[in-house]
Amino acid sequence: xxxxxxxxxxxxxxxxxxxxxxxxxxxxxxxxxxxxxxxxxxxxxxxxxxxxxxxxxxxxxxxxxxxxxxxxxxxxxxxxxxxxxxxxxxxxxxxxxxxxxxxxxxxxxxxxxxxxxxxxxxxxxxxxxxxxxxxxxxxxxxxx
Amino acid sequence: xxxxxxxxxxxxxxxxxxxxxxxxxxxxxxxxxxxxxxxxxxxxxxxxxxxxxxxxxxxxxxxxxxxxxxxxxxxxxxxxxxxxxxxxxxxxxxxxxxxxxxxxxxxxxxxxxxxxxxxxxxxxxxxxxxxxxxxxxxxxxxxxxxxxxxxxxxxxxxxxxxxxxxxxxxxxxxxxxxxxxxxxxxxxxxxxxxxxxxxxxxxxxxxxxxxxxxxxxxxxxxxxxxxxxxxxxxxxxxxxxxxxxxxxxxxxxxxxxxxxxxxxxxxxxxxxxxxxxxxxxxxxxxxxxxxxxxxxxxxxxxxxxxxxxxxxxxxxxxxxxxxxxxxxxxxxxxxxxxxxxxxxxxxxxxxxxxxxxxxxxxxxxxxxxxxxxxxxxxxxxxxxxxxxxxxxxxxxxxxxxxxxxxxxxxxxxxxxxxxxxxxxxxxxxxxxxxxxxxxxxxxxxxxxxxxxxx
Numbered sequence: 001x002x003x004x005x006x007x008x009x010x011x012x013x014x015x016x017x018x019x020x021x022x023x024x025x026x027x028x029x030x031x032x033x034x035x036x037x038x039x040x041x042x043x044x045x046x047x048x049x050x051x052x053x054x055x056x057x058x059x060x061x062x063x064x065x066x067x068x069x070x071x072x073x074x075x076x077x078x079x080x081x082x083x084x085x086x087x088x089x090x091x092x093x094x095x096x097x098x099x100x101x102x103x104x105x106x107x108x109x110x111x112x113x114x115x116x117x118x119x120x121x122x123x124x125x126x127x128x129x130x131x132x133x134x135x136x137x138x139x140x141x142x143x144x
Numbered sequence: 145x146x147x148x149x150x151x152x153x154x155x156x157x158x159x160x161x162x163x164x165x166x167x168x169x170x171x172x173x174x175x176x177x178x179x180x181x182x183x184x185x186x187x188x189x190x191x192x193x194x195x196x197x198x199x200x201x202x203x204x205x206x207x208x209x210x211x212x213x214x215x216x217x218x219x220x221x222x223x224x225x226x227x228x229x230x231x232x233x234x235x236x237x238x239x240x241x242x243x244x245x246x247x248x249x250x251x252x253x254x255x256x257x258x259x260x261x262x263x264x265x266x267x268x269x270x271x272x273x274x275x276x277x278x279x280x281x282x283x284x285x286x287x288x289x290x291x292x293x294x295x296x297x298x299x300x301x302x303x304x305x306x307x308x309x310x311x312x313x314x315x316x317x318x319x320x321x322x323x324x325x326x327x328x329x330x331x332x333x334x335x336x337x338x339x340x341x342x343x344x345x346x347x348x349x350x351x352x353x354x355x356x357x358x359x360x361x362x363x364x365x366x367x368x369x370x371x372x373x374x375x376x377x378x379x380x381x382x383x384x385x386x387x388x389x390x391x392x393x394x395x396x397x398x399x400x401x402x403x404x405x406x407x408x409x410x411x412x413x414x415x416x417x418x419x420x421x422x423x424x425x426x427x428x429x430x431x432x433x434x435x436x437x438x439x440x441x442x443x444x445x446x447x448x449x450x451x452x453x454x455x456x457x458x459x460x461x462x463x464x465x466x467x468x469x470x471x472x473x474x475x476x477x478x479x480x481x482x483x484x485x486x487x488x489x490x491x492x493x494x495x496x497x498x499x500x501x502x503x504x505x506x507x508x509x510x511x512x513x514x515x516x517x518x519x520x521x522x523x524x525x526x527x528x529x530x531x532x533x534x535x536x537x538x539x540x541x542x543x544x545x546x547x548x549x550x551x552x553x554x555x556x557x558x559x560x561x562x563x564x565x566x567x568x569x570x571x572x573x574x575x576x577x578x579x580x581x582x583x584x585x586x587x588x589x590x591x592x593x594x595x596x597x598x
Contacts, residue, residue, distance in 0.1 A: 074195045075212045106212035131216030133194040
């Protein structure tokens with residue numbers, strides 16, 4: 001199948017008018033896939049929040065692997081129990097369910113955020129001391 | 145003056161507050177639930193913070209999340225809008241403890257007026273004419289005794305009720321005995337409080353309310369009345385200012401009485417005193433709402449006052465700068481609440497707004513919380529926009545509203561616009577002859593005269 005611009009335009013229009021996030025057309029050995037992020041990313045004033053990743057937005061394809069620990073509160077993110085202490089976890093650490101990963105402080109209350117899964121910390125996505133919103137991604141974890 | 149205001153609300157009222165803040169040069173913080181990520185208030189505020197999931201008890205009603213959002217954004221004041229936490233004294237107290245200025249009355253003022261039985265007693269002690277009613281009833285025998293002393297028909301009301309819920313009209317003691325336990329358990333389930341009391345039932349009252357504003361220097365102003373008799377199940381649908389049912393004398397007398405009474409009790413910020421007007425022309429106090437009301441724009445248009453700006457100035461400690469004499473209304477204003485609901489069955493109609501064209505032109509104001517392509521989530525109030533008109537006379541205002549409604553196009557969801565058109569076209573409405581029963585009677589009339597469908 002030759003790439004036909006009109007066909008492609010039709011596919012895009014079809015996607016646009018539907019609730020679908022992805023359309024794939026297969027014909028012989030050719031394949032066209034049109035997809036979109038179901039939740040448009042929301043612009044927030046610069047510097048207002050640490051992360052603009054949206055909780056319910058589907059991750060883009062390259063981020064698809066692994067799972068994320070998201071913030072259950074709006075508040076301030078801390079990697080350690082005090083400024084002098086070591087961070088609860090570092091990249092590469094193995095973690096167990098129930099293990100404390102970080103603190104999100106809201107209204108002077110230190111809420112310890114525990115892991116729900118066993119796995120390895122692949123990435124720490126928020127800087128220490130930065131504000132986080134409800135649903136912001138805090139850690140990327142490779143589950144085991 | 146504070147610099148950054150967090151708006152603890154959503155929808156049209158959040159936008160209403162954002163607009164005035166912007167005009168006053170204040171920065172704004174919107175808080176939103178996950179489902180409101182693309183909502184208009186989220187988009188138009190200077191900053192937006194996601195505070196929780198769609199369930200309002202975990203977002204818009206969740207005090208710690210809202211305070212934390214104020215902390216991380218450095219907001220120094222909070223406007224609660226109406227509904228949600230606007231009448232919650234604990235929220236106002238928590239704001240104060242966290243050095244956030246709560247834009248509204250003091251917590252003790254909210255408590256004083258929040259309980260309906262004690263509010264009525266307070267109003268009476270302040271010299272306001274109050275509706276005849278009883279203390280809380282103890283049990284069914286006590287209820288019968290109190291109801292008989294008051295005289296049937298009576299209205300059985302839940303002390304914790306509001307928004308027109310938790311009320312029963314009772315004609316006889318047999319009816320009362322039959323319903324008492326049910327009413328008590330309903331009240332417990334709905335409001336977490338099974339305290340009940342009686343009020344004298346007025347058959348065909350009008351609902352009239354007076355707008356007040358108070359500052360931190362003891363000044364109280366009364367900004368005229370609003371006519372809110374067009375209701376469905378005690379939910380207001382269409383409001384106007386001034387009311388055709390009040391003479392200048394009645395209006396001025398009641399304004400003076402309220403000014404003196406509230407001046408004595410003390411009150412800060414915007415508030416509304418609700419009254420029933422019976423067919424003998426007597427106004428009786430019903431309750432006081434310590435917050436901005438949905439229908440505040442009709443007062444703003446006829447009085448030439450920005451009530452949200454006044455609330456902000458008062459919270460900042462500035463004295464009200466309104467004329468000493470009671471303000472008098474200029475022209476006539478009408479507001480139609482546009483709800484996402486079926487105009488006949490009143491079933492909610494959430495969904496995506498495929499196209500949106502709101503009315504414009506002279507004398508038309510739109511306070512809306514939606515946009516074309518936006519979504520009306522099923523989780524919240526169905527109010528999506530308020531269409532408000534201002535004209536020299538009531539007849540001109542009605543014509544203007546009819547014109548404005550005819551221009552308004554909202555696609556993809558159903559709205560109550562056809563209902564508004566029926567109300568405005570009705571001769572009794574045009575003549576100003578109506579009570580809070582108007583809409584029930586209109587529906588009944590419609591059923592009688594509707595063409596039979598096969």
